[in-house]
Amino acid sequence: MSGIAGVNQPGKEHTVKKMLKKISHRGNAGWKVKKIENATLGIVYTESQKKSLSRLMQKNEASDGGGSGHLALAKAKENGIILKRDPLGVAPLYYGKDGEGTLCFASEVKALIDFCSDVKLVPPGCKSDGEQVTSYYELEKKEPLKIKPEIIAKHLRHLIKSAIERKTDQAAELGCWLSGGLDSSAMASLSSANGHKLYTFAVGLEGSPDLEFAQAVAQFIDSEHYEVVVNFNNFRSVLPEVIYHLESFDALLVRSSIVNYIVAQKASEYVNEVLSGEGGDELFAGYHYLKRLPPEELEDELIDITKRLHNTALQRVDRSASAHGTVAHVCFLDPEVVDYALRIPAEYKIRDNVEKWILRVAFDGMLPEQVLNRKKSKFWEGAGVGELMSDYADSTITDDDFRRERILKNGWIINSKEELFYYRIFREQFGELENLSWMGRTKGISAME
Structure with missing residues (x-):
């Protein structure tokens, strides 16, 4: 993921360089600071996000972009900097004011806390000038589709496949964080079908379910597969790095980030871009507790938990990838996929007490049966972390x-x-x-x- 930072004042190159140094891990291909008439903007960028450099030089925009639905943007205008974040908050963006009351912004909090005492985040689907936050997008219920589930499933698979193609069209080689669950396996299957040279990566304790299911998927789709077999000491030793990059101490988020961080590190040895299955549980009702809700409450709950992704699970994905200079694509959260998912009737998401039923129909025949029918397992649980921490x-x-x-x-x-x-x-x-x-x-x- 690229990293951006800046100050709404000219002549602040030294400050912006310090900010970029704090997030230099986000861009292993280069960095640039640009002084313009009323602001100082900076970026660090990855190999696959070099367009950010031309955008800075030609349009006076500092951006972290990873395709449709992934954007953090700071644009310098005559009356000041305007910050903008993508609809669901896939790309992070924070801001604050320094001791002189000048607006500062960055991709991570660690770049701001030495300069700003009151750091805030730009909410998903919002713009801000540092004073006011205005919404340009709101996730909301839509009119349900009134067509057969088989047709819905086929079109859903097409939309996800198209999202992968759009986001990875320049990548000759591609990786996938593969837990062996339905969501990440679906991403790996479609990417393999798109003709990419595909690498898959799994992590877990010896004999953990994720390693077993991921191996089954890798053999089924013929990917080049790598496993990281870990123990508790590995988890404990990497924990300070994980928390530093994650910028959180939320127990369940940290626990899942340990696993994600380790698999992201392995993936970075082979590829610059990876696929993540994040968002599938929220859009298609993958959590077991959702089965206990009255059907008429399901869609509201799915919208609520999808809105919460930006500073929990999506933060984990972003920080795990960016810590190792890679870009993670969350294709379930592509705007076209999200729009269609919101129109899928609730009874097709949980049917006959089976969670993510419509997604299982969509990938019938494209995955091993034991994976297609696998029950939801938390990221850290399937890897065998369990209650170790x-x-x-x-x-x-x-x-x-x-x-x-x-x-x-x-x-x-x-x-x-x-x-x-x-x-x-x-x-x-x-x-x-x-x-x-x-x-x-x-x-x-x-x-x-």
């Missing part, structure tokens, strides 16, 4: 320490010893920040099952 935290943090430290300065309450364990690492790296309004927290912590 929770048990470790319980053994190292006393009850007295937990009671004493669990209430933060901003009033937030730490939910578990595991989360406190992560917060301590976060605090070592970023200090005891009072403003955490930009940080997301997993909905209901334990509800998303």
